[in-house]
Amino acid sequence: MREGRPLTPDQTRDALDEVLARARAGDEAAFVQLYRALHPRVLRYAASLVGADAEDVAAEAWLHVARDLPAFRGDGDGFRAWVTTITRNRALDHHRSRGRRPVVLDDVLAFTDRPSGDDTAADAVERLSTARAIALVATLPREQAEAVMLRAVVGLDVAAAAQVLGKQPGAVRVAAHRGLKRLAAELSRRAEPARRRATP
Amino acid sequence: MSIFSRHRLGRRQSEQLLDGARPASPAFDDLVGLLAAARGPHPADAELPGEQAALAAFRRAVPTAPAAGVAPAGPHLLEENSPVRTLALRRLLAVKVLAASVLTVGLGGVAMAATGMPLVPGGDHRSSTAAAHASPTGSPSDRPSTAPSGPGTRSGSPSATRTHSAGHRRTHEKQLVACWAYGAGRSKATPSPVKAGMPFADLARAAGGRDRVAAYCAALVAELCTKADAGHLPGCPKADPTRRASGWPSDRPTRSGTKPATRPAPSGSPTDRPTARPSRSAPGGSPTQHPSQTRTGH
Structure with missing residues (x-):
């Protein structure tokens, strides 16, 4: 299969629009590009909601996305929000069916977001730090955790995040801001003993 | 004393951090690091888990x-x-x-x-x-x-x-x-x-x-x-010859329960409802590519 250029999530709007148009017209390579660009981030978002079941949730969401892509209307930004919304809905369905449990580090660690077979030591460290970070964000009240994940990890702007969450943009701003303040306080609290040891 | 009491995280710094930028003050470096870790590395251009299944559905x-x-x-x-x-x-x-x-x-x-x-x-x-x-x-x-x-x-x-x-x-x-x-x-x-x-x-x-x-x-x-x-059998079409070859029914699940994020997307996304009413009634058009919904017996 023809492989396209890698498409980073931060790539220009036009590039995403163009790849999306090709995928919608049936271009498999373009679909793969979309998957590789968006999947890792929506998977992390899902992990903040459902822990180790994120893979199942994301897989289900992508089947849905693939199925309805020909009917999707919108641009690249809209597509990112659409994929995220579907992932969120599958995650919430998952919560309803299994009951919500707090996401813990071990849960998050179990999900894989790297290419299969890519398992160097450096990679393991990277995965661990990603998992730790997500697990920490997941300790926030859900509203705040979701706002932070959508804005900072999935890379949605305020308007798109608000659309995904079904909230007003102002509410998303406030939730994300409060979330970051809490995270900052938590990081500071954790750093405090180390600082004290360093300067007795 | 926390450094954050001296360098309070304001709205503006929050937005910068969320956009992936680094605020001028080094007081937020820990937070910058945390968010960068959560974001992870740039996507690799290699096959990811689940890719084949998604591609099969796309096909x-x-x-x-x-x-x-x-x-x-x-x-x-x-x-x-x-x-x-x-x-x-x-x-x-x-x-x-x-x-x-x-x-x-x-x-x-x-x-x-x-x-x-x-x-x-x-x-x-x-x-x-x-x-x-x-x-x-x-x-x-x-x-x-x-x-x-x-x-x-x-x-x-x-x-x-x-x-x-x-x-x-x-x-x-x-x-x-x-x-x-x-x-x-x-x-x-x-x-x-x-x-x-x-x-x-x-x-x-x-x-x-x-x-x-x-x-x-x-x-x-x-x-x-x-x-x-x-x-x-659950889910099997009732003798519908126009069903797609894959056999996947195109109907959405109908569920009761809470409805998160139900506002229609401005982009007209057809199926982003969690509780999934039939998408025919969704704004922005229904996915009419399913022949079973549109025509019978060509």
Whole structure:
């Protein structure tokens, strides 16, 4: 299969629009590009909601996305929000069916977001730090955790995040801001003993 | 004393951090690091887990690779009464006929699972042979090869299917339910995942890997839903010859419960509801690429 250029999530709007148009017209390579660009981030978002079941949730969401892509209307930004919304809905369905449990580090660690077979030591460290970070964000009240994940990890702007969450943009701003303040306080609290040891 | 009491995180710094920028003050370096870690590295240009399953679903959903004249039409493809759309539907039907025989090959995998041998959908030579005899009419009842490749078949004869299949068939029906619960398509008769009856991991094991679940389910659907008595099976179409070749029903699940994020997207996304009313009524147009919703019997 023809492989396209890698498409980073931060790539220009036009590039995403163009790849999306090709995928919608049936271009498999373009679909793969979309998957590789968006999947890792929506998977992390899902992990903040459902822990180790994120893979199942994301897989289900992508089947849905693939199925309805020909009917999707919108641009690249809209597509990112659409994929995220579907992932969120599958995650919430998952919560309803299994009951919500707090996401813990071990849960998050179990999900894989790297290419299969890519398992160097450096990679393991990277995965661990990603998992730790997500697990920490997941300790926030859900509203705040979701706002932070959508804005900072999935890379949605305020308007798109608000659309995904079904909230007003102002509410998303406030939730994300409060979330970051809490995270900052938590990081500071954790750093405090180390600082004290360093300067007795 | 916390450094954050001296350098309070203001709204502006928050927005900067969330946008992936680094605020001027080093007081927020820890937070910058945390968010960068959560974001992870840039996506690698290599195959990711789940990619094949998603791609398989994509192949089922799009009629065919774009040909000149169809591709540029993009957004208009789905407009009612558009000639392009008619063309697309014709193509889809043509592809369906082809896919029917491909799926038949896949059924061999199901049969092998029943016989306890390694399951590789489409990888069984005997059923490939059987597929060669498949009638390319696209009509489920006309396919002779479905019987020999039925559950529990070792000898490949229909009578063997009848004598040995009860237990295997139950297993397969259970798997079918799980396919609906976890899979791409869910009909109204679909149980919610809690009633799937088996964890996703079990289904993946039966399929021979997570990446193969989609193909396995497609084969299961084609196998079970094309049987004469398929009517009682959850999710099987009721003798609908225009059903897509993959057999995935296009209906959305109907569920009660809370409805998060139900506001219609400005982009007109058709199916982003969690509780999934039938998308025909959704704003922005319904995915009319499913022939079963639009036309019967070309």
